Amino acid sequence: MTAEQKQAYLRRIDAVNDQGVYKPDWLSLAAYPVPQWYKEAKFGIFIHWGIYSVPAYFSEWYCRLMYYKGNPVHWHHLRKYGKNFNYRDFIPMFKAEKFSAEEWVKLVKSSGAKFLMPVGEHHDGFKMYDSDLSEWTSVNMGPKRDVLGELKKACDENGLIFSTSSHRAEHYWFLNGGKTVGYPNETQNDAYRSFYGPCQNVHKANNLYTLLKQEHGIEPEAWWLEDWLVSSCDLIDRCQPASLFFDWWVSYKAFRPYMKKFLAYYYNRSLEWGKEVCVYYKSDAVMYNCAIFDRERGQLAGISPYIWQGETSTAYNAWSYCTTNHFKKPEVIACNFLDVISKNGCFVLNLGPKADGTFCKQEQDIILELGNWTKTNGEAIWCTEPYKVFGEGKKQKGASFTEHFHYTAKDFRFTYKTGVVYAFSLKPYGKSRFCIKTLADTMDTFHCVIKNIRVLAGNKISQYKQTKRGLEIQLAEKAAQKMPLCFKIEVE
Numbered sequence: 001m002t003a004e005q006k007q008a009y010l011r012r013i014d015a016v017n018d019q020g021v022y023k024p025d026w027l028s029l030a031a032y033p034v035p036q037w038y039k040e041a042k043f044g045i046f047i048h049w050g051i052y053s054v055p056a057y058f059s060e061w062y063c064r065l066m067y068y069k070g071n072p073v074h075w076h077h078l079r080k081y082g083k084n085f086n087y088r089d090f091i092p093m094f095k096a097e098k099f100s101a102e103e104w105v106k107l108v109k110s111s112g113a114k115f116l117m118p119v120g121e122h123h124d125g126f127k128m129y130d131s132d133l134s135e136w137t138s139v140n141m142g143p144k145r146d147v148l149g150e151l152k153k154a155c156d157e158n159g160l161i162f163s164t165s166s167h168r169a170e171h172y173w174f175l176n177g178g179k180t181v182g183y184p185n186e187t188q189n190d191a192y193r194s195f196y197g198p199c200q201n202v203h204k205a206n207n208l209y210t211l212l213k214q215e216h217g218i219e220p221e222a223w224w225l226e227d228w229l230v231s232s233c234d235l236i237d238r239c240q241p242a243s244l245f246f247d248w249w250v251s252y253k254a255f256r257p258y259m260k261k262f263l264a265y266y267y268n269r270s271l272e273w274g275k276e277v278c279v280y281y282k283s284d285a286v287m288y289n290c291a292i293f294d295r296e297r298g299q300l301a302g303i304s305p306y307i308w309q310g311e312t313s314t315a316y317n318a319w320s321y322c323t324t325n326h327f328k329k330p331e332v333i334a335c336n337f338l339d340v341i342s343k344n345g346c347f348v349l350n351l352g353p354k355a356d357g358t359f360c361k362q363e364q365d366i367i368l369e370l371g372n373w374t375k376t377n378g379e380a381i382w383c384t385e386p387y388k389v390f391g392e393g394k395k396q397k398g399a400s401f402t403e404h405f406h407y408t409a410k411d412f413r414f415t416y417k418t419g420v421v422y423a424f425s426l427k428p429y430g431k432s433r434f435c436i437k438t439l440a441d442t443m444d445t446f447h448c449v450i451k452n453i454r455v456l457a458g459n460k461i462s463q464y465k466q467t468k469r470g471l472e473i474q475l476a477e478k479a480a481q482k483m484p485l486c487f488k489i490e491v492e
């Protein structure tokens with residue numbers, strides 16, 4: 001895109017916002033309602049797939065770390081590929097020869113998820129869709145296919161909601177290690193600047209953990225902020241996603257006016273399309289209640305008054321497919337799922353396909369197990385709302401990157417429908433006796449009359465009674481399942 005074309009796009013954005021219902025100010029943006037489809041969804045699938053799926057080592061940050069001298073990824077790259085092999089050289093190897101949008105959608109639907117959110121552009125700057133803004137797209141090279149376009153079509157044809165994500169903001173500095181690695185490489189070559197990005201330096205006082213701090217952060221130039229705005233608007237104009245996810249660096253102060261313009265443009269365009277949309281953000285990128293807050297690999301301490309999103313991955317160490325991935329057990333993921341929805345959240349689980357477009361057996365097995373569990377317990381998940389308390393058990397810290405949380409037999413999570421309390425035991429395996437303290441027969445906790453209790457998974461209850469200690473439930477046999485067990489408690 002030429003400078004003239006970019007300015008024309010910026011004028012178009014302003015024109016849409018000038019004429020539209022929603023204006024680029026927080027008060028106006030706060031009036032945009034949360035889509036009904038998102039309130040009902042409860043569960044979505046994120047997908048990280050791109051050039052980084054070719055080396056398939058350590059994480060989707062391969063392109064950054066391969067240029068950082070002393071990093072294990074750097075030494076791995078030198079041993080396997082040599083210092084003359086640049087990140088761009090992986091593109092011809094990204095063939096996606098077994099990619100099938102239909103098969104992906106089929107797999108996602110089998111999990112019980114209601115929406116699919118493949119990455120549109122990650123930190124590496126490679127677009128997985130057709131765009132006039134860059135030659136570095138999956139249409140022009142690599143797979144030579146419009147990945148997002150194919151997935152959107154498959155979603156639309158199979159009743160799955162299509163969303164996507166943009167991580168372009170971080171591309172401003174993401175490959176800066178190439179300037180200091182100590183030997184010539186393509187990140188230093190202006191001939192490839194359109195691919196590797198500005199490679200802005202991150203000095204010692206400005207490491208990855210302080211990039212958001214206003215006194216230390218890199219100050220992105222106006223041209224980059226305009227680039228980000230145009231790229232974001234181009235993505236939603238081309239794909240018309242039902243939602244868009246932004247990664248963390250848009251929380252930096254310089255993005256504020258541009259973010260407001262983007263939100264107004266997206267919300268106004270959604271009215272033209274006749275479609276409900278939403279935006280997910282981290283930290284304080286967006287004023288509270290103007291979009292949907294997202295927490296990465298963590299949780300909230302309690303029930304949020306506004307719907308939020310909790311995202312994690314099947315693997316502890318990465319979002320993309322890597323041969324080094326350490327996968328979670330399905331029951332761990334299910335516990336995370338329940339913790340999120342019990343606190344008025346929507347749970348998003350990430351999958352990482354291989355470079356050829358297939359999913360590894362570990363992820364397929366996780367999806368199969370999760371799908372069987374959501375099918376059995378669906379009435380306690382969909383069309384529910386938080387109970388007056390989210391649950392009971394071990395106290396949690398509300399923070400990101402705290403997912404190494406170990407639930408115990410004393411942990412329960414609740415959901416609610418009129419006349420029904422659903423109580424999930426998060427660690428039921430080998431147990432036959434359960435005590436739910438929240439539902440004790442006292443004036444301070446639970447006042448309803450219990451009509452009936454049954455287990456959604458089919459386990460037989462031999463007896464139950466309310467005491468001042470709690471609702472005590474005795475199964476006929478010890479629970480054989482490791483996945484959370486749901487008690488359906490009908491009350492009046």
